[in-house]
Amino acid sequence: MNGSVRVGHVVGVPLRMHWSVPLLVGLFAFGLGRQALPVWTPGRSAAVYAVAGVAGAALLTGSLLLHETAHAAIALRKKISVEDVTLWALGGTTRMGRPQTAAAALAVAVSGPLTSLLIGGLALGAGIGLANLAGWAEIPAVVLVWLGWANLFLGVFNLLPAVPLDGGRVVQAVMWWRTGDRDRADLAASRGGQIMGMLMVAVGWISVLRGAPGGLWIVFVGLFIMIVAGAERRRATLHTSLQGVRVADAMTGPVVSGADWLTVQRFIDEVAVPSHHSAIPLLDFEGRPSGLVQLRRLATVPPASRETLRIREVATPLSQCAVAAPDEPLSQALDRLTLSTGPRILVVDGGRLVGIVTGKDISRLVQRRSLGGAGADGRPDGEP
Template structure:
């Protein structure tokens, strides 16, 4: 998630926090100190309420971590790769690959609410025991509040609405029943839209009647409805592309541009005529060397103040494909290096023969995530504007995992299935 930073790891799973987490924790601490604690344990000093508010907010944050780690560790036990866990304003999300079976999906979804309900029961039980034996009013109030919140969130997440955990359970059951993952996801998304709009309506009514918590419920409901709609559209896309082959989805010939052209010539001779938002690049041997996004290229050029490159008469001021997150520099005498390896994480960068920087600023062509390198064969340099036939493009195209080439006979879904779609559980978001 953008705007997040790493705060540690649990059992090998990276733990990250969004910038909104400190803000929401401060709001919880303030609410506990000003309203909740004085109501449960009146007659205490303000500093006691402040300390109780901070402790309660931190314990709630730890509860969120436990919930998300339940998702993550259950997924790892099921053989599902887990990327990281991120905490944010509405709870947390766990990024992982899609489960391979309905049983695994159901187990991962149930684990989070189960952990929350378990924590809630422990909190309420310990609070009752402390009150009966020691009579400590403030600790009892903190533990009782924490237990109640965990019980509430555990039950709330079991609502049968995607992207909540209950929606994941519903999707897994429908998947097991019908054998169709996408149809089950579409049904869970439709249920999520209905439940989300109902929650938003209830929140609005509560807010109109003077209950400030209704505004928060309305925000959560709108979030659930919006995310469920996105999941439903994604499922419908998968269903629509069933049986569609790569050859049917590709244009012929595939328009491409040489990677040695100047930026000015590339924009005027290739991009303007092609009219595409993304264009592949070819090296001198006619092999794909990268892809470049027109919007990003134009944005960087405008930011650098070189809408029309002053050095475009020099053929050395060229568009080059570089390593991911490394800009291609526009400078006189830039080396005409070869393109990308199949795995962007391997291979060596071209040597920097000209360490000095000119007034030309870098642009950022994208690495060819869908381009797989092949053994080089001597070939003549392609024309300034080129075309790749569908056969050649399909032979050199790899999947999103950096694997082997995708042929014309492969399904378009073989590409999309490697794309991770983030889906969220409100308050305890699990992204699968």
């Protein structure tokens, strides 16, 4: 979600807005104010249509936010970490950790569509009720009916069995529950998402060739589904290939680290430059890990502040880092990765930092196993 900015919080998690949201609101407002309302309630002024169009677009955007908020709220209730909620051109997305049970995955998946269907039903009912009144109520009635049908469509569309749509998540959860094999369920659902995405792209292009410009939106949605489903298929394949592998089998140690009480300038001179690493763990006064600092973050610190600012103040705290024990399954540890620290897992044993797992470590391990040079435990054949 590059290009999004933080605008607040919702249910305790950061709320971000993509630059495409104003464009989305504008399109909704134009479609309602310049096309739908003049047809359904003719004879009103352009100003009335414009205000009603903007109001309807704002209400629809708010309903999209409620859809994603439902996902985030249920995820938090099921003890699933939620990184943020982001609104963008295709509605919204909630970035969260992987559910640990099929029941939790199902609850999170259905919460969004059910919220949209509930909003749709309430708005439609309220609009039909107002339609029986004359005069001023006609415009609000049309806006509410439009909002209701839009939410009903959103709820039904999201139930299509294609990852990353909520319906695809439902398929994942049900298959996981029936087979007991999470990776198999993820792989099957992601394949279904890719197939559905290709079908949508084909239908969209046929619509465009027949003179329907709206087919471009279907093409765009289909491409999005194909890309995300492909990424999830690769992740499921990775999890399958790492079965039986421990974190210790992939980690690198000892780890180059730095004291978290150093100033930014001193840290750069004494630790960052000599290490040649893009991210470095931090240790507190007692030698325990306290966070992770990325060099690209240091580059944003003004030179005038580097002599007084402590390095821990610009680092990602340990609570937001992916942390694992050496004997823990690597596939399970991978589920804790976040965008804030990238593909890095801090390996901690007895409160001490003993190693780190990076994307290169995982890639090297997978390549070694694919060549048949490692046993089931991930260590080279013959190693005790």
